[in-house]
Amino acid sequence: MVERPPAGTIPDLPGSYQFRDAEGRIIYVGKAKSLRQRLSNYFADPRSLHVRTAQMVAAAETVEWITVRNEVEALMLEYNLIKTHRPRFNVRLVDDKSYPYLALTLGDEWPRAMVMRGKRKKPNRYFGPFAHAYAIRETLDLLLRTFPIRTCTDGKFKRYAAGGRPCLLFHIEKCSAPCVGEVSRDDYDAMLSDLSRFLEGDTQPVLDNLRGRMNDAATALEFEAAARLRDRLASVEKAIERQQMVAPTNENFDVVGLAEDELEAAAQVFHVRHGRVVGRNGFILDKALDLDTSETMAEVIEQLYADDPVVGLPSLVVVPAEPADVDIFTRWLSERRETSVEIRVPRRGDKRELLETVNRNATDTFTRHRLKRGSDHNSRAKALHQLQEALDLPEAPLRIECFDMSHLQGTDYVGSMVVLEDGLPKKSEYRRFKVRTVGGRYAGDSDDFAAMEEVVTRRLKAYVADRELPLAQRGKFQYPPQLLLVDGGKGQLAAAVRALESVGLDSEIPVAALAKRFEEVFVPDSEQPMEVPRGSDALFMLQRIRDESHRFAIGYHRTLREKRSTASVLDDVVGLGPTRKKRLLAEAGGIAKLRAAEPGELRAFSWLPDAVADGVWEALHGIPVARGPAGAG
Structure with a gap:
């Protein structure tokens, strides 16, 4: 429990305060007009504190503070510290819903309109957020008749530009076809500006402009133009109806x-x-x-x-x-x-x-949210409590790390580490390992155990090294697991135990193994598997993290294998970069057809320099190109 600082040492100034645990991690950040008055509240009789506040004070080891000039600076300092350290006792966003936006990609030569989610990027212009992506698409479809900016992908834009003919959207008047020069830069920029104003809610100028142009066309007896403007006006009015009017038009x-x-x-x-x-x-x-x-x-x-x-x-x-x-x-x-x-x-x-x-x-x-999360939270809490009892753990394992290995006949040996925190996957903490000391043509049990020992040892050594550093310098392995789980039986368990003993953590970190054959759970110093009931929430949680670690390891192994298989003798050809190589293989029909081609056929590719074409043939056949008088193969 945190000790109260000596009387008079806490300044009577605005600032932010931080409670840290025994590991030096920040577990709570607050702000105050007066640090002295606010902090004194935490050192009252624990029985008078709210239960969660009392838990925070009990978990804290030290408290420190940063003074600032005023309360506004204290507010921003608190926010930045929370964003950086994500303390466990501060308010957190718990839903992962990403609302969709309508974006104008102003960084493109010809900006496009599209639906986007996630982190906003400069210099794009965003509107929204909206409740549903389909609502944006329906509204945009109505607006394109009045503001026909492009919505196609960059690849499609380049393809039609190269072909010199616009796509169907131009013919149905939903795109102005900048790809083939059907619209000037000034007119396109004006459309973008008008669309932006409309989406900001400034709709009346757009309506007045369309209505005026329609009347002018009708007066000039240009009835086809007037009809098109009438249809555009109807589309805009329908789009406006989707934006609920709730206040006078001058209010924001x-x-x-x-x-x-x-x-x-x-x-x-x-x-x-x-x-x-x-x-x-x-x-x-x-x-x-x-x-x-x-x-x-x-x-x-x-x-x-x-x-x-x-x-x-x-x-x-x-x-x-x-x-x-x-x-x-x-x-x-x-x-x-x-x-x-x-x-x-x-x-x-x-x-x-x-x-x-x-x-x-x-x-x-x-x-x-409560209906959805209530059952999930209860089942996770139940599973963690069952695990604590079944494995005789000192506390509920709020952080579980599971390790698995993957290889193909002893090659591309890799390991994975996946993490559950509070029973939920924490993918930002997942780690992959390329095994350094194991790998032969064929793998046996001893290789599997040695690989497991190497990976677990590397993770634990990183933790030991991290905890000796100041908090700000600690790396990605700074948090220890409250249960270390390995995929396998007694052999893998023994390898994990040796890893723990080698770094002196065998008395601090509990370890267990989950065997695939009968879904048995083994712990050190026990010949018989532990009794984790079939169908229980605890066993289901172990199976889930084991399967996730297996998936993660297989995915990494597949990535390495594909990378190795796609590496070829072509990689060393001077002048044949990744883009040219990809195009060459695609147009030739694969490496086998490329190998069967004659030098003259390779030189026939107009975009491939003759020297590079000859270099490809020489790399595939291991001999120089036989050049005739004209340099032909």
Whole structure:
């Protein structure tokens, strides 16, 4: 348990504080207007603390702090530390849902419109996020008649440009065909600009322009042009109908809805621009500590606006409850926007009705999340408890690492390490090993055991080396497993035990082996397998991580094997790079047909220099090309 710092050593200043465990890892980050007042709350009688706060204080070994000039800087420092260290007791995003955006790829010579998910990339322009990708595609399909920018892939664009003929989308008036020069640069840029304004919610200028052009065409008796403009106007009006009108057209604000219980919270956000809902967002927060509604609201605001939203910062944020330290958040958002920002709880009127709608969305999302996660969480907790009892472990194995080996007749020996944390795969912690000391034409049991011992030893040595370093310098193996599992029987188990003993960790890290034949679990110093009931959650969890490690090892082995099999004598031909080699093999029909070709046939490829063609033939046949008077083969 963390000891209270000597009286008077904690400054009465704003800043961020960090609790660290015995390994030096940051387990909680907080912020405070006064570090002295805030930290004193943690050193009260543990019985007066909330159970999760008491657990955090009990797990901590030390506390340290960083002072800053004001509360806004403390807020940003807290966010950056949480983002860097991901402390286990801080609020975490627990859902992995990636909302789709409509993106304009402004980095391309001729930007395209497309649906994108995941991390946003510069200099693309994004609109949304939207609830469903099909909603973006339907809206975009309507807009392309008015703003016919390209939507094709780069490969298709280049193919039609080379052919000199546009694709079908040009003929149905859904693309302006920049690939074949059917539109000027200025006109294309103007379409992009108009589409961007429309998607931002500024729709009236587009409607006025189309309506005016339609009337002008009709007055000039250009009825076909007027009909086309009428159809475009109808498409735009239909697209506008999809953007719900919720406020006067000059209003820009965000509405944040919240649903929560003691452990988690669901947030939903509607982005209103020019009076229309132009995007929505949502996420689930895991409350590692006890938070009231105002504290939860503060975490939501921090998560929502720490990175610039696609639709920009609004002048008003409508919330169901004021966040804790609302003045700090107001100052922070105002500094970010460079104009005044208000955080308001509406009491009546249209904004109150819209907030109730967003709150209902949050409640529905939270209900679905709890129904989905409730059974998963219960079964994982049950499985970990069963494992602790069945294997007589000192604590529930919240981190399990499983090792497996793969090879083909003793070649390309590889190992894999996969990780379960809290019963869930943590793929960012997966590791692959290329075995260095084992590998012959044929593998026997001794080779399998030696390979397992090498891989486990390398992982454990890395952990031992890491824990001797300052925390900031530690690498990818800094966390020890609470259960080390190997795929195999007693031989693989003995290899893992030798690895643990060689680095002096045999008394710290429990180890077990899962044999495939009868799904038996073996532990050291026991001739008989442990009793892990068939069909139990514990055995299912072990099988799942074992199968995952096997899949990961096989995948790595296949990658190495394919890489080795595709390496050829062509790799050393001067002037034959990867692109030329790939094209040569494709056009020749494979290595066998390439080997049967005559030098003259190789020189017939117009894009392949004669010297390179001769070099290919010489590499395949091991003899120089027989050149005649004209240099022919």
